[in-house]
Every structure is written in C-alpha cells, then in structure tokens.
Amino acid sequence: MVKICCIGAGYVGGPTMAVIALKCPTIEVVVVDIAVSRINAWNSDQLPIYEPGLDGVVKECRGRNLFFSTDVEKHVSEADIVFVSVNTPTKTRGLGAGKAADLTYWESAARMIADVSKSDKIVVEKSTVPVKTAEAIEKILTHNSKGIKFQILSNPEFLAEGTAIKDLFNPDRVLIGGRETPEGQKAINKLKSVYAHWVPENRILTTNLWSAELSKLAANAFLAQRISSVNAISALCEATGADVAQVAYSVGTDSRIGPKFLNASVGFGGSCFQKDILNLVYICECNGLPEVAEYWKQVIKINDYQKNRFVNRVVASMFNTVSNKKIAILGFAFKKDTGDTRETPAIDVCKGLLGDKALLSIYDPQVSEDQIQRDLTLSKFEWDHPTHLQPMSPTTVKQVSVVWDAYEATKEAHAVCILTEWDEFKNLDYQRIYNNMQKPAFIFDGRNVVDGDKLRAIGFIVFSIGKPLDQWLKDMPAVA
Template identity: 35%
Template sequence: MKLSVIGCGYLGAVHAASMAELGHEVVGVDVDVDRVERLSRGEPPFYEPGFAELLRRGVDEGRLRFTTDMGDVAGARVHFVGVGTPQRESGYAADLSHLDAAMTSLLAVMADHPVPGALVVGKSTVPVGTAARLQEWCGSEGVAATVVWNPEFLREGFAVQDTLTPDRVVYGLPEDRAAGEAARDLLDEVYAGVLSHGMPRLVTNYQTAELVKVAANSFLATKISFINAIAELCEATGADVTRLAEALGHDERIGPKFLRAGVGFGGGCLPKDIRAFMARAGELGVDQALTFLREVDAINQRRRQHAVAMAERHFGGSVRDRRVAILGAAFKPDSDDLRDSPALYVATRLVGQGADVVVTDPIALPGLHARYPHIQTAPNARAACVDAELVMLLTEWTDFTGLEPDQLGSVVKERAIIDGRNALDPARWEAAGWSYRGMGRASTTW
C-alpha cells in the first residue's frame, strides 16, 4: 500500500521507517531540507536504538523515500500526520500551527488527486476536539477523506519496538458508522503485521482516542512526581525513599515502575503534554478536574532546583569557581534529546552561578555543543571528572551507573557525588571513600 507520513521528526521518521519495514511503499514529507536530505541518505538525524538499521533498509530497498514536496504524496491511500505540537510561547496550550499548515498543503494535494476511501490518520498529540475539526475541514475543502485518530505511545529509547510491537493500538473513528467501519478495515490492512502479534486493538470515538495519550502521560507524570514529593518528606525525616518505593511497588495496585525518585522528568512529551491538557480543560470549563497537574508540574520543576541547591550546600552556599562534573545531558538514557532536560537545567544553572562545569554524555554532546557552545564538555566520565570537587550523576546511562568508584576516585580532587537518579549503590561508593548524597535517601540504610 502507498502511504505518506507528514512530518518526519522523531515520531514521523520512526513511523515511516516502521511502515516500510511492514512492506508498504512510504513517502515521508518534511519542511526541513537538511533533515530530508539526511533521511534520504539513510542517515538518522537523531539517536534512537535500532532506528538507523530500519531506516537504511527501507531506503536501500526502495520502499522508503523522503521529500520536501507535498505533491509527492499524491495517490497515497493513507496519510499519517505526525507533525510537532509544541507548547505555545504565550501559555500552556498546544501550538497547532504546524498541524494546520501541514493539513492545508495536504488537502490541496488530495483535492487535486482524489483517492477513493483515503484516510488522514492523526498521530500527533493534540487537544481533544482536533480530529472533529479536521474532519469538518476536509468536507469544507471538498475532500472525501475520513479522519482517524491513532495516537502514538512511543518511549524514547524504545521507539522502534513500540511502533512494531506496541502494547495497544487505538483507532479514534468518526460518528458516521459506514465511514468509520471502512476506515477501521483499511487501518487493519496497514497494521496487519503489527496486529498479528496479538496486542489489543481498541476502537473508540475521536474524543477518547485524543485523550488517551495525554491521560497516559499525565498519569505517568503524576506517579513520578508522587515519589519525588515523598522524597522531599524522606529528606526531612531521615527515611529512605528507595526502600519506601520498593515496599510500595510490591502492592499490585501500585506496581514498581516509575517509582524511582530523582531530578524529575523532561523531554518533548510529558512536560508540554500535561500543560496542554490543563489548558484544554480550562477552555472546556472543567479546569478544576486537572488542577492537581499544576502541583505535579511544580514538584517536577522543584526537583531539578533541589539538585542545584544540593550542590550549593555541598560547597557551603556558593558554587563559584568550584569544579563540578556532570554525568549526563540528555533527558533520559538511550536518547540524544535535550528538550527540557533536568540534567541540562542543572548544568546551565551552575554555569550561571559561576561554577566550573564539565558535562559529558555518550550521545548528546553534538546537540549540546550546538545549543550551548559555552559549556565545557568531555568525551567520557573519566575525562569529565579530572580535578572535580563534586560529581553529579543526572542521566542514568549504563556508562555512568557501571563506573568503578575507586577508578573514578583516582582522578577527582574530592570524592563527592550527588546521585540525581538514585541509580548507584551508596554502600559501594561510601566504601570507596566517597561522600554520597542521593535524592531522598538516608545516609545509612538497612
């Protein structure tokens, strides 16, 4: 089947390569000329495990191509739309200007080159009500296409896996039953290779499908901020949040995942999605239903500020001219994504306060150089820690969690470490003569 993917950033590029892997003929469209040229050469513009091989295979075998010309999507039966929906500069709401621009161009092509039964399939995270608006827009332009909302649930670091073997597939269909059934059947064809793995396929209306992604992200953010709030209480009382979280995790109603306290979450999804969710609730007159998300967001911001305060306390109140090694720049391991990264927040704050900061990251340094050329970097942890008076672990790459305390201790000026991800064994580091501080962890524990 000929498919198009409109918007070839992180979401769109992975989706396009995955659809080609399933055997479809895929054309990806993006306005970024450099990105399109790199993708066309089979070169990934971002780091994602497994993506490079998938991309090269699709391009080399001729099933996958990329273009800046929207006219190249003519004749496709299904058009996936995966453009970015960032937070507006003027508030919390989602900025849909990229989506609307893409739809304007796409509908013009579809009007000139009609394909019976064509689908416009939304992948982007959008405010509830967007799909219905786009379906109405199709009608007003005389385009006989059905809009379906098919939210993505990608985790950075697992995006290929989550596209080809997701834990669920959701179709948001229009009220018109005949159109909805035809759209469902066509999407089943597209996803035949995915559905063959037996994961649940949920069919619902537009509004439910649009809310699934933001509701899932809001729940996840709430769980992370909950344990981080408990970490604050643990620090005030001498309790150990890691043992507390372990005990909580044994309750099957709660579960152990995402109960690790630390410097908080970041990236391009959770922070902006929960804010857009709150903004949309306000527009719908039900803002009180989501007021708790304001505190979720505030707790998350407070954790990264707390990490800065921990460094200040270590140096007696001022970090000026003190050498600090920061392990990690990306917002999470197995990604080069610097968007809203807690590690980067801490690094820039310390630099702003006059600290002599050196940052290292296994993958994200090129992006860091481009955005913050004034920040010192080092190619690895050992180099970053030379003469350091404080080491801060802020992204839990295995390169860092597997470090040997004695070996690292041979290059630092002072054996002091702040574990911003609670990813290290305190006893092991303290036995090697390190002063260890975790996030909400007791200095000694049974």
C-alpha cells in the same frame, strides 16, 4: 499497492513508518519533511536520531518500500493514507501562551493536504493534539476539498524513546479513533488492517475520535504523575531516613499499583510529558474546570521542585557556593539510550548551577557540544519547532565545556552530578575519578545508578535521590 505518506520525519514519523514498512512489505511508505537536512540524514548512513535497532530496520526497507523525500506535495497527493506527525509545540505567545498547543504546523499540513489532493484520503493524526483537533482539521479539509472526501482518524503514538523499536514491534495497544459513521468505521478498518500485519487483534483498540485524542494526553499525565508522586515521596525520605527505593518497591508490589515507572529521579524530561500536561491543563481551563486543571498542574510543579531541590542540595553541601568550582555533569540526554535532550532535566540543573557561577564540564555519550550549547541558550519551548526554524548560531555559554570522556569531565572537579542513567556510569573506575578530583569530593546521583556505600568507602561524600543522608549533608541542610 496501498500507499502511505507520513508528513514529519522526526522521532515519531521516522521509526513508526520504518516499522510499518518492515512489517508490511506490500505497502509503499514515504516519509516527507520540509527539513532538507533531516531527509538527507534519513537517506544516509548517519540517521538523524539515535534509537537502538532503528538502523537495521531502516537498512532493510529503505529503497524497497520505504522512502524519505522532501517532495511533500507529490507524495501526499499520491497517498491513500496520510499520517501527520509534525511538531505540536507549546505556544509561547498570544492566547494560551505557556500552556496551549501551537497547531501552526498541523494547520499548514492540513491546508497543504487539501490543496494537493486529487483523490479521497484517510488523514491520520499521529502527533499528540488537543482533544477536538480532528474537528478543526475536518473543517480545514472539507472547506478546501473541491469535492474530495477525507476521513480523519486519531492514532496517537505511545512509543517511548530509547525503546521505540521494541515498543513499535510489541505495543501494549494501538489506539484508533474515528467517526461513528459507516465511512468512519470503514476508515478505521483500513488502518486496522495495516497494524494487523503484526499486532494481535485484541491489542488494536478502536474508539471515537475524542476518546482517542484524550487518551493520549491522559496516558502521559498518568505516567508523569507517577514520577512526581515518587519524587514527592523522595523528598520526605531524605527528611526522615526512609529509602525511596524500598518505599517504591513496597508500594509497587500492590498489584493495583504495579512496579513500573516508580524510579525516583532528578525529574522527568522529554518532549512530551510537560508539553502534554500543560496542554491538558489548558483544555481543562477552557472547559471551565479550574480544579481539574490545578490538580494536573501539580505534577509539573513537583517536577520543577525536584530539579530545584537537586541544585540547592549541590550548592548547600559545597559550603553554599559553587562559584568558580568545576562541576562534572555526567549525562545530558533526558534518559539513557537516546541523544534527545528536549526538556531534559539537565538543562534546568545546569542553568541553576551556572546561576551560582559554577564551571561545568559536561559529558554525554550521545549528545554533541553544539546541541548542549544550543539547549543552554534557547528560550523555553523554542526547541519544539522544526530545527531549521530555530536560531542558527546562538551565543555559547563560556563557563561550559563539553568533553568526550567521563574521566576528562571529572578531572580536578569538586563534584560530579549524574543526570542521565547511562549504563556506563555504573561501571566507571570511581577510585581513579576520586584520585583525580579536588577534596572533599562529592557525587550527586540524580538517577540512583551508583552504589553509594562503595563510593563512601572510597572517600566520596554521596547524595542519592531519596536515600538516607550522609552526616555531611545533614549538617548542611538545603533550603528547597
């Protein structure tokens, strides 16, 4: 029986391995992690991450050919294929701080693999890493290998959170990069045969190592660039009276452009886009390509601009002050159908409003109070280290309360900010919300999920990203 071990039981390691176990009943899959609480959660009824469909997959395979364990060394030493899906955060100190990927966790995993291995292995990069990382990993493995042969493959993951199981069942492509040697090709074919259990052959792409590593960074940069492009246009729409939804639709019907990923928003979030673009920028700078670095940096700058613009719009519309005013925040996760808050735009928007002394009442159907308080107090990029290495009890922000109901959050509030596109926000009883709010009552829709005209008919002053402005908002212009 082929044995797979995956180091890192996170958002990527957990779901990808669960799906491999489901689709390949003849393969034994063990997911290992140094975080004891995470492994305990994977072995319980309350999985550590919320992802539609994941529960069912895990329940079907766990104990059959899918296992979760903290015995990292044992399972690595027994495996034929070792996936590495550990954190690759942005460096916060030293060379490349604020941009470069911190490969501390990757390097320690590689050294451990070299130490405990007693048989030849295929080592698969699942984490998103800088191009040429495989070369460094190869050096670590071969210098410590005691004659054992390792083949390194790059197999980046393209799943998106909230749709991870769907994406894994039916991927646009699986990408496998390897050495262009007979041994490298043999390793590629071995990994290919795992995916071939359910992915059509023409969707399994094979490339050299560096192309696979770079394709992952490039794909995320292209995706994020589309959002920054439409968000840049959204600012112009507000200034001119155009409607960003109509513009995006018109632009997206060009088959060369395509309709997806053109939703204007308060800004993109998530653990990947910003981190991976910063990493790309750093690699360009290191390779003497400052113009290319500058080009990609703009994607992040527009994203930061979009979040700032939103905060400024809220404050400017409310007589230029939100001091001691209750503002309801609906949605804190970085997108719907996930409880993940890593780099969520809600963090920057909330911090901006708190900077203007607002009192925030936050509701998200999947995010706990503890998580929100941590997010509002952690330093930039600190979130991307294994949870057990993060500060245990950071101070709480007193102007923030977290409630478990949208009606409670909005009661007696001056304004509502919608920051995540949860479906339930479309169907709230807005008349009831209006009746219980201070007047004038404002709604700032950062995701364009509510029907502005219906809300205006109730009496709200409404701001929707990239939509024609209400007279009130025109009269109170925001400085970007």
